[in-house]
Amino acid sequence: MAVTQLNRKPDHQATTAASIVSFTPPVRTTPVWSRIIQSIRQVTIPVLPPLVTLTIMLLIWEVICSSPTASLPSPSRVITESWAIIIDPFYVGQGIDQGMFWHILASVERVAIGYFMAAIAGIALGVLVGQSQWAMRGLDPIFQVLRTVPPLAWLPLSLAAFRDGTPSAIFVIFITAIWPIIINTAVGIRNIPQDYQNVARVLRLNGLEYFAKIMLPAAAPYIFTGLRIGIGLSWLAIVAAEMLIGGVGIGFFIWDAWNSSLISDIIVALIYVGVVGFLLDRFIAFIGRLVTRGTANA
Template sequence: MSTSVNQAASVPLKLSLPSRTAVQATAERIGKYGMSHVLPPAIVLAVLLAVWEALCSVPGATLPAPSKVVADTWELIVNPFYDYGGNDVGMGWQILASLERVAYGYLLAVVAGIGLGVLVGQSTWAMRGLDPIFQVLRTVPPLAWLPLSLAAFQDSYPSAIFVIFITAIWPIIINTAVGVRNIPEDYRNVSRVLRLNGVEHFVKITLPAAAPYIFSGLRIGVGLSWLAIVAAEMLIGGVGIGFFIWDAWNASMISDIVLALIYVGIVGFILDRIVAALGKWVTRGTTTA
C-alpha cells in the first residue's frame, strides 16, 4: 500500500518535469531574442529621444521636443479614427486612404512588372529591345510623372495610382529579369526531359527558381510606392497622409507633422516586413529578411 502511494505521488512530479523544461526553454529563447533584437534598438531609441529632448527644450528651439509633440498631438494619438466630415478626419483614415492608393498602384505594378521581367529574362531579343528603354525611364523621378498623369486622367485619384505604378514597376522588372536569366541550365534541361509546356514550365520552373529575386524587387517596390504616395499627395491634395502633412505645414502645426512622419515610418516598416515574410514563406526561407 505504501509503495503504490509513493508511486502515485511520483507521477505528477514526472509529468511536470517536461513542462517545466519547456517553459524554461521558452523563457530562455524569449530572453535571448529580447537581448539581441529588442534591447539594442530600445537603447538607441531612448538615447535619440533624450538627445532630441535636450536639443529642442532650450530657449529659441524651432522644433518641438518629444514631450511637446505628445502633448500637442494627444488627441490624434488616442482618437486616430475621428470623422468630422470632409477632409477633417483622423490620422488613421488618412493612412488608410494612402494605403488604398498604394494597394491599387502596387498590385498593378506587380502584375505588369513580373510579366515584363519574365519576358526580358527569357527572350534575348526582348532584353536588347526593352532593357535600354527601362533603364532610361526608371531614372525619371516619380513626381515628374504627376503632371503628365494629371493631364491624361484629369483626376487626382487615378493620377496618384499611376505615380505609384510607374514608381514600383522598375525594380520589379529588373529583379525578375535577373532572376529568370540566372535560372540554372539544369532546371531548363529537366523541363525539356519532362516535356513541360509553356505554362507548366513557368509555374514549376521559372517562378520557383526566380522567386528570391522577384521578392527582392517586390520589397524595393513597396518601399518606393509608400515614399511616392506621400510626396504625390502633398501636391494633389484630398485625403491622405501626404496631404495631412502639407496641410499641417500650412497651419504651422509642426507637432502634427512629426507625429505623421513617425506613423509614415512605422507603416513603411510594416509593409516591408509583410512582403519579406511572404517572400520567406513562398521561397522556403531562401530570401533574406
C-alpha cells in the same frame, strides 16, 4: 573447497552485472525559473537594442530641443501639442478633417491598387525580358532610361491625362514600383541554372509547365526582392504625390499641417509613415518567405 569457490564466482559476477543493469543515472530536469529566464531572454534580446537606441535618441532630442529658442519641438512638447490626434486616430469629421487612421488608410488603398498593377505588369515584362534576347535588346534600354525619371515628374502628365487626383496618384505609384520589379525578375529569369532547363527538356515540359514548375520557383527570390524594393518606393511616392493632389491622405495631412504651422503634427505623421512603411516591407518579406520556403531575403 575448490568447487565451492568456483560456485561463488558466477554469483559475484551475476550480482555485479545486475547492479550495473539496474543502475539508472539521475534525470536532470530544468528548473521552472531557468526556463522562464530563457524565454525572457529570447524575447528581450531582439527588442532590447532598438529600445535602448531609441531611448538614447529621444533623450538627445529632448535635450537639444528643450530650449525656448529651438526651432523644432521636443518629444515632450510633441506629445502635449499633438495629444488629440495621438489619442483619437479614428476621429471622423467633415471633408478632410479626419483622424490619422483614415489618412493612412486612404494612402494605403492608393498604394495597394498601384502596387498590385505594377506587380502583375512588372513580373510579366520581367519574364519577357529575361527569357527573350530580342525583348531584352529592345526594351531594356528604354526601361533603363524611364526608371531614372523622378516619380513626381510623372504627376503633371498623369493629372493632364486622368484629370483627377486619385487615378493620378495611383499611376505615380505604378510607374514608380514597376522598374525594380521588372529588373529583378529579368535577372532572376536569366540566372536560372542550366541544369533546370535540361531537366525540363528531358521531362518534355510545355511552355506553361516550364513557367509554373521551373521558371517562377527558381526566380522567386529575385522577384520578391524587386517586390520589396517596389513597395518601399511606392510608399515614398504616395506621400509626396498626395502633397500635391490634396484630399484625404497622409501626404496631404503633412502638407496641411505645414501650412498651419503645426510642426508637432508633422512629426507624429512622420512616425506613422515610418511605422506603416516598415510594416508593408515586413508583410511582403513574410509572403516571400512563405512562397519561396525561406529562400527569399528576410
